[in-house]
Amino acid sequence: MQDNRNGKIPFPSPISRDRVIWEFPKCYTRNAALQLKKDWDIQAKAACKDGATSRQPWDRQKMSKVVVVGDLNVGKTCLINRFCKDVFERDYKATIGVDFEIERFEISGVPFSLQIWDTAGQEKFKCIATAYYRGAQVIITVFDMADIKSLDHTSQWLEEAMRENEPDSCFIFLVGTKSDLMPLEERQRTEKDAIRIAREMHAEFWAVSSKTGENVQGFFFRVAALAFEKCMLKDMENGAPASIGCGNSIKSDRANLEEAAQQDTKRSCC
Numbered sequence: 461m462q463d464n465r466n467g468k469i470p471f472p473s474p475i476s477r478d479r480v481i482w483e484f485p486k487c488y489t490r491n492a493a494l495q496l497k498k499d500w501d502i503q504a505k506a507a508c509k510d511g512a513t514s515r516q517p518w519d520r521q522k523m524s525k526v527v528v529v530g531d532l533n534v535g536k537t538c539l540i541n542r543f544c545k546d547v548f549e550r551d552y553k554a555t556i557g558v559d560f561e562i563e564r565f566e567i568s569g570v571p572f573s574l575q576i577w578d579t580a581g582q583e584k585f586k587c588i589a590t591a592y593y594r595g596a597q598v599i600i601t602v603f604d605m606a607d608i609k610s611l612d613h614t615s616q617w618l619e620e621a622m623r624e625n626e627p628d629s630c631f632i633f634l635v636g637t638k639s640d641l642m643p644l645e646e647r648q649r650t651e652k653d654a655i656r657i658a659r660e661m662h663a664e665f666w667a668v669s670s671k672t673g674e675n676v677q678g679f680f681f682r683v684a685a686l687a688f689e690k691c692m693l694k695d696m697e698n699g700a701p702a703s704i705g706c707g708n709s710i711k712s713d714r715a716n717l718e719e720a721a722q723q724d725t726k727r728s729c730c
């Protein structure tokens with residue numbers, strides 16, 4: 461895991477073996493899935509083959525921005541920490557403003573990173589967090605499966621995140637956390653409601669537990685695969701070599717971060 465919080469970009473370490481993706485990851489349920497296909501797009505697959513054999517140093521810059529939103533206490537930080545650090549924190553510590561992690565993958569032989577932004581669910585930090593919604597390729601709206609009110613609030617969270625992004629520019633996921641707390645029947649009922657809402661949002665639904673780790677890796681692999689494939693196709697469409705990064709680089713987001721922080725200070729709304 462890289463730590464860019466001191467403003468320096470460390471030399472990337474080799475990608476760990478459990479972040480290597482070859483097969484196109486499956487959805488959680490066909491009832492609310494963004495895509496049902498079982499394999500990569502044929503053109504993207506061919507481009508990956510070329511990219512893997514002629515890898516360039518700037519391949520490491522290929523990255524997508526992921527923004528995680530939802531009510532306070534629904535488990536956004538725990539979800540990210542379970543995937544990125546394989547830890548689970550039982551005590552609640554509110555996120556203040558935003559935080560981010562960079563997770564590196566190798567997908568079909570090509571290096572790729574997800575820049576995962578954890579935002580605060582508390583109302584008083586909202587004006588800081590919204591400054592970071594911009595430029596997302598993936599929006600993850602999170603709710604607590606044991607707190608049905610948090611599911612009702614997800615469309616509002618999504619609307620706010622989409623206000624800062626172009627329509628149809630993002631993959632949207634609806635994630636129910638704390639599945640370990642759910643008795644079977646109640647889980648099935650909640651999932652049914654969540655699937656209905658996911659379809660309205662044009663989102664893909666996943667039920668996960670950061671405590672047990674259930675579906676956490678499967679979920680992030682799916683996010684990484686869809687974002688990566690879109691990135692490859694976009695590069696090809698723009699005529700750029702598929703090996704040159706799309707979207708945000710670490711550098712450009714660092715610049716965004718500083719710019720947004722300056723604006724926050726000026727606004728002094730929080």
Ligand SMILES: Nc1nc2c(ncn2[C@@H]2O[C@H](COP(=O)(O)OP(=O)(O)OP(=O)(O)O)[C@@H](O)[C@H]2O)c(=O)[nH]1
Binds near residue numbers: 556579582641669
């Ligand atoms: N049982 C169980 N508890 C969880 C799970 N995920 C999170 N929690 C607990 O829920 C509480 C809130 O988790 P956080 O990840 O801090 O919540 P958050 O959404 O980031 O909250 P804010 O930072 O305020 O927006 C913590 O006490 C966690 O231990 C889970 O999968 N299962």
